[in-house]
Amino acid sequence: MRIGELSRRSGVPVPTIKYYVREGLLPAGELTSPNQADYGPGHERRLRLIRVLLEVGGLSLAAIGEVLEAADDPAQPVFKVLGSASEGVPPLGDGEAGPELERAREEVAELVRRRGWQVGDEATAGESLAGVIAALRRIGHGDLVDLMDVYADAAESVAHADLDYVERRVAREDLVESVVVGTVLGEVMFGALRRLAHEEVSFRRYVLPGGGAEAGGEGGVGGVAPAGSEAPEA
Amino acid sequence: MRIGELSRRSGVPVPTIKYYVREGLLPAGELTSPNQADYGPGHERRLRLIRVLLEVGGLSLAAIGEVLEAADDPAQPVFKVLGSASEGVPPLGDGEAGPELERAREEVAELVRRRGWQVGDEATAGESLAGVIAALRRIGHGDLVDLMDVYADAAESVAHADLDYVERRVAREDLVESVVVGTVLGEVMFGALRRLAHEEVSFRRYVLPGGGAEAGGEGGVGGVAPAGSEAPEA
Numbered sequence: 001m002r003i004g005e006l007s008r009r010s011g012v013p014v015p016t017i018k019y020y021v022r023e024g025l026l027p028a029g030e031l032t033s034p035n036q037a038d039y040g041p042g043h044e045r046r047l048r049l050i051r052v053l054l055e056v057g058g059l060s061l062a063a064i065g066e067v068l069e070a071a072d073d074p075a076q077p078v079f080k081v082l083g084s085a086s087e088g089v090p091p092l093g094d095g096e097a098g099p100e101l102e103r104a105r106e107e108v109a110e111l112v113r114r115r116g117w118q119v120g121d122e123a124t125a126g127e128s129l130a131g132v133i134a135a136l137r138r139i140g141h142g143d144l145v146d147l148m149d150v151y152a153d154a155a156e157s158v159a160h161a162d163l164d165y166v167e168r169r170v171a172r173e174d175l176v177e178s179v180v181v182g183t184v185l186g187e188v189m190f191g192a193l194r195r196l197a198h199e200e201v202s203f204r205r206y207v208l209p210g211g212g213a214e215a216g217g218e219g220g221v222g223g224v225a226p227a228g229s230e231a232p233e234a
Numbered sequence: 235m236r237i238g239e240l241s242r243r244s245g246v247p248v249p250t251i252k253y254y255v256r257e258g259l260l261p262a263g264e265l266t267s268p269n270q271a272d273y274g275p276g277h278e279r280r281l282r283l284i285r286v287l288l289e290v291g292g293l294s295l296a297a298i299g300e301v302l303e304a305a306d307d308p309a310q311p312v313f314k315v316l317g318s319a320s321e322g323v324p325p326l327g328d329g330e331a332g333p334e335l336e337r338a339r340e341e342v343a344e345l346v347r348r349r350g351w352q353v354g355d356e357a358t359a360g361e362s363l364a365g366v367i368a369a370l371r372r373i374g375h376g377d378l379v380d381l382m383d384v385y386a387d388a389a390e391s392v393a394h395a396d397l398d399y400v401e402r403r404v405a406r407e408d409l410v411e412s413v414v415v416g417t418v419l420g421e422v423m424f425g426a427l428r429r430l431a432h433e434e435v436s437f438r439r440y441v442l443p444g445g446g447a448e449a450g451g452e453g454g455v456g457g458v459a460p461a462g463s464e465a466p467e468a
Contacts, residue, residue, distance in 0.1 A: 045373070045374070048372060048373045049373055052369045052372070052373050055369075056365060056366055056369040058292065112430070115434075117430065117431070117433075117434040118433075118434055118437040118438065119430050119433040119434055119437070120433075124429075125426045125427075125429035125430045125432075125433070126426070126430055128422070128425070128426040128429075129423065129426035129427060129430065131290060132290055132419055132422050132423045132426060133423075135286045135289075135290040135419065136415070136419055136423075138282060138286070139279070139282045139283055139286050139415065140279070141411075141412065141415045141416075141419070143399060143402065144399060144412075144415065144416055144419065144420065144423070146399075147392075147395045147396070147399055147420070148423070148427070150391060150392060150395040151392055151395070151420075151423060151424050151427050152427050152431070153391070154388035154389070154391050154392045154424070155388070155424060155427035155428040155430070155431040156431045156434070156435070157384060157387070157388050158381075158384060158385055158388045158428055158431070159428055159431035159432045159434070159435045160435055161381045161384040161385070162381070162428075162432060162435075163432070163435050163436060163439060165377060165378060165380075165381055168377065177375075178375065178378075181370070181373065181375045181378065182375075182378055183429065183432070185366055185369065185370055185375070185378065186378065186381070186385075186428075187421075187424075187425045187428065188362070188366050189363065189366045189367075189370075189378070189382070189385060190385050190388070190389060190424065190425075190428070191362070191421045191424075192359045192360070192362040192363035192366060193359075193363060193382070193385050193386050193389035194359075194389040194392055194393055194396075194420075194421065194424070195358075195359035195362075195417065196346070196351065196353050196359045196360060196363065196389070197351070197386070197389040197390045197392070197393035198359075198393045198396060198397070198417070199351075199352075199353040199354070199359070200349075200351040200352055200353055200390070200393070201390070201393045201394055201396075201397050202397060203352040203353070204352065205397060
């Protein structure tokens with residue numbers, strides 16, 4: 001198909017498609033004449049993937065470029081691709097984080113030992129985790145780090161499900177795409193479910209016991225009462 | 235303290251601090267003379283929070299502005315603030331997603347019914363979830379939606395831990411900040427743990443059984459073999 005049709009089918013404007021080709025995110029079309037190129041279903045698929053990683057996954061174009069480059073390189077083990085998929089969040093910019101970050105790295109190493117996880121020290125995910133821990137301590141919310149084991153239990157069960165999903169995909173191309181999509185969109189999916197679960201749990205804890213608030217109205221969620229108080233209306 | 239000291243203590247350049255004040259993210263300092271303002275520990279704390287939401291949480295300045303506005307308004311129930319904290323990820327830009335999005339919304343409503351969750355139809359998290367589902371189907375990865383119940387189980391246990399954490403904070407100001415920090419940074423923390431767990435689970439599934447790959451080297455993770463094959467080296 002011509003670029004105009006690719007644009008119509010994918011909903012991506014022609015100048016944007018050309019930009020993605022120039023930036024190496026999308027392979028160039030096959031030239032059929034000096035100024036006409038032909039695009040196939042692979043281009044359309046790649047284009048949709050780029051848009052979803054950008055709009056739903058929240059990755060930057062630079063991060064998408066790295067992920068796709070890793071995905072297109074058959075020499076890259078799939079889980080290195082996965083590492084790239086996570087580069088979206090930079091660790092921590094400022095140098096002042098030095099000693100805090102060092103301590104946070106030790107906490108991550110300790111967590112990994114405690115759980116008997118077989119992961120390398122230089123895992124990018126571990127570095128992100130250390131960055132979050134250091135940031136939490138820096139803003140006086142270090143208590144949140146105490147939840148790490150509950151989070152890790154949940155993460156393990158999700159990871160098993162993710163790998164079951166990835167295993168169902170057989171061709172490498174498809175497999176790598178699944179890893180990218182699963183990592184990025186799976187994270188967005190989990191985040192949305194966690195926020196829904198926040199509403200659910202807060203409803204049961206604060207609205208139902210008091211009995212005063214009507215279910216269903218205003219989203220069924222009143223708000224969180226501080227420890228020691230009853231339901232918001234009581 | 236003067237703005238120069240606030241800048242030194244927080245690591246945020248003076249022009250950036252002034253920009254945050256102009257944009258309403260940070261309250262203005264108290265004027266002590268026509269061109270000198272005084273800043274307190276509250277400013278420093280707020281500044282660190284902004285930087286962490288920006289750099290670690292990945293929120294845009296616009297999203298941070300909305301969250302902080304909600305957090306500063308005592309009339310806002312805490313879980314509405316939480317809703318704002320999640321606005322960082324836009325649902326789905328294009329109009330073509332219409333029927334798919336409608337179907338995805340029904341799937342979310344069905345999930346909520348199935349689990350007996352008490353959440354409102356207009357929950358922003360539900361809308362994000364519908365957006366992810368529609369996006370997954372659009373790029374041919376609808377199978378990932380099948381993992382939703384495993385994800386939801388994990389999300390529920392994390393949400394219980396989150397609310398236990400929030401309950402420990404007593405003052406509303408502190409409580410609201412905990413909700414914001416917990417929602418945004420908790421998501422980053424979970425994401426990092428999930429990616430670490432991917433490494434761990436893939437190591438146990440693909441590297442250990444074959445026995446051929448050396449543990450510890452190269453991060454201990456070889457890559458994922460498609461279903462039916464053995465460890466990467468076999």
